[in-house]
Amino acid sequence: MTTTLLIYFCLAIRLHAESFNTSTTSTPFSLEGEYSKISTTCFSSRDYELLSGDFIRHTYARLFSSTLLEYSAVTIGLAELRKALAFGPVRPWTHYKYEEPTKQELESATSLEEYYNLIEPTTPIQSLDSLFFFEKNIHIAVDYLDKRLPSIRNIFRRRFEEKSKGTKNDRK
Numbered sequence: 001m002t003t004t005l006l007i008y009f010c011l012a013i014r015l016h017a018e019s020f021n022t023s024t025t026s027t028p029f030s031l032e033g034e035y036s037k038i039s040t041t042c043f044s045s046r047d048y049e050l051l052s053g054d055f056i057r058h059t060y061a062r063l064f065s066s067t068l069l070e071y072s073a074v075t076i077g078l079a080e081l082r083k084a085l086a087f088g089p090v091r092p093w094t095h096y097k098y099e100e101p102t103k104q105e106l107e108s109a110t111s112l113e114e115y116y117n118l119i120e121p122t123t124p125i126q127s128l129d130s131l132f133f134f135e136k137n138i139h140i141a142v143d144y145l146d147k148r149l150p151s152i153r154n155i156f157r158r159r160f161e162e163k164s165k166g167t168k169n170d171r172k
Contacts, residue, residue: 029158034151053140067132071125072141077156084160087113093135096127
């Protein structure tokens, strides 16, 4: 999933580069420092309960947390990618499409964002067909992670900003 996201991101950068302002002033940012903040953070049972939106307690909250953390981080990454590309926010969940978009669908896309919407990486867990979570569960977890571990969003944002500098917004 992460590899697919990275591939789509690289494609999107090349296609959407000119729209970015590269003359921004940057503050010192240490990727290693942000990684360190994440790796040294310990979650208590209460953290897991809050991550789940206080829906389940202690041991059961921990059981679901691994999957919830993974897909919440993916959602944060997709949101930052869309923001870096000047696209709208992450789209609401729909039913999962098991087939890839057809060549005709891709060719008929009238904008880069429309094209990206066709190829944006998703999984059955991130759809209305999910057997694990409701969309609101992911939103609650994302909000909690933004408060508890803002480094996750900071890393995605910085990486996407760095990758998008000096690239050209051309679909061809």
